[in-house]
Amino acid sequence: xxxxxxxxxxxxxxxxxxxxxxxxxxxxxxxYDYVSWYQQHPGKAPKxxxxxxxxxxxxxxxxxxxxxxxxxxxxxxxxxQAEDEADYYCSSYTIRTTLxxxxxxxxxxxxx
Amino acid sequence: QLQLQASGPGLVRPSETLSLTCFVSxxxxxxxxYYWGWIRQPPGMGLEWIGSVFYxxxxxxxxxxxxxxxMSVDTSKSHFxxxxxxxxxxxxxxYYCARHRMVEASFDFWGLGTLxxxxx
Numbered sequence: 001x002x003x004x005x006x007x008x009x010x011x012x013x014x015x016x017x018x019x020x021x022x023x024x025x026x027x028x029x030x031x032y033d034y035v036s037w038y039q040q041h042p043g044k045a046p047k048x049x050x051x052x053x054x055x056x057x058x059x060x061x062x063x064x065x066x067x068x069x070x071x072x073x074x075x076x077x078x079x080x081q082a083e084d085e086a087d088y089y090c091s092s093y094t095i096r097t098t099l100x101x102x103x104x105x106x107x108x109x110x111x112x
Numbered sequence: 113q114l115q116l117q118a119s120g121p122g123l124v125r126p127s128e129t130l131s132l133t134c135f136v137s138x139x140x141x142x143x144x145x146y147y148w149g150w151i152r153q154p155p156g157m158g159l160e161w162i163g164s165v166f167y168x169x170x171x172x173x174x175x176x177x178x179x180x181x182x183m184s185v186d187t188s189k190s191h192f193x194x195x196x197x198x199x200x201x202x203x204x205x206x207y208y209c210a211r212h213r214m215v216e217a218s219f220d221f222w223g224l225g226t227l228x229x230x231x232x
Contacts, residue, residue: 002158034217038159045208045225046151046159051218089159093217100174101217103151103159 003028004090004104011110012080020107022073022090028102030071034093037066037075040106041086049088050075077109085111114139116223118209124230130196134209134223141190142167148185148192149212149219154205164212165192199230 005023012018022029022037029035033053038046048057050066053073063078073092077084090104120132134148141148149164163173165183173181182195196203206227210219 032217036216036218038219045222046219047222048218048220051213051216051220055216057220091159091161091218098175100172101161103161106158 002105003094003102004092006088006090006104006107008105009108009110011112012077013112014080014082016080017076017078018080018109020075020077020088020090020109022075022092022104024071024073024092024094024102026071028071028092028094029068029073031095032093033068035066035068035073036091037064037073038089038091039084039086040089046089080111082111085109114211114221116209116211116221118207118223118226120207120226120228122227122229124199124203124228125232126200126230127198130194130199130203130228130230132194132207132209132226132228133191134193135189135191137190139211141185141192142187145213145215147172147212147214149210150183150194151208151210151219151222152203152205153208153225154202157205162194162196162207164214201230204228204230 037050040046054066147164150162165171171183180197185192206225208225209223211221
């Protein structure tokens with residue numbers, strides 16, 4: 001049972017925008033701006049999309065953006081493309097027991 | 113370009129110790145900026161952080177696994193290792209090694225992953 005909650009699936013048509021939520025608590029998402037997002041295509045390793053809530057690593061499309069409000073972080077994909085169909089995971093630093101990192105259960109994005 | 117490659121036995125017997133090594137190339141494992149992490153993924157399930165180790169040997173582990181984990185770094189061979197003891201079927205999955213940017217709390221480079229099955 002993950003400490004973070006994500007919707008199991010989100011879908012959208014090409015060109016649309018979708019948002020994936022990641023809900024935690026005051027011990028993780030709400031405690032620090034250390035939320036990151038990862039994209040994983042089937043059979044592939046995860047890829048870092050967003051770090052520190054809203055920062056993109058070099059080379060990541062500007063169509064991916066992140067935000068946070070209280071205990072919920074969000075990933076928005078704008079101008080949805082077929083290649084965006086993948087699983088998306090949020091992650092947060094947590095101080096629940098001792099410092100460590102937790103991942104959300106993942107959200108399957110389907111491009112209709 | 114940084115590359116990470118995990119290796120280890122694909123099959124481990126229950127109650128035995130799982131041992132994996134991640135080889136780092138294209139960058140220095142001794143950089144003071146990064147930790148080196150292990151993340152696993154059971155079949156069809158999500159990601160779980162196992163632990164992260166600094167080149168000095170300092171490490172952090174997932175509290176749920178800490179009693180069974182040993183992590184180390186060999187800077188001369190540019191690799192870091194994971195040992196997970198007393199394995200059960202629940203430890204079956206793909207094990208990834210990754211570069212851990214501790215300051216930003218993110219994993220920015222990942223290896224391809226290696227599948228480990230626990231079965232008798």
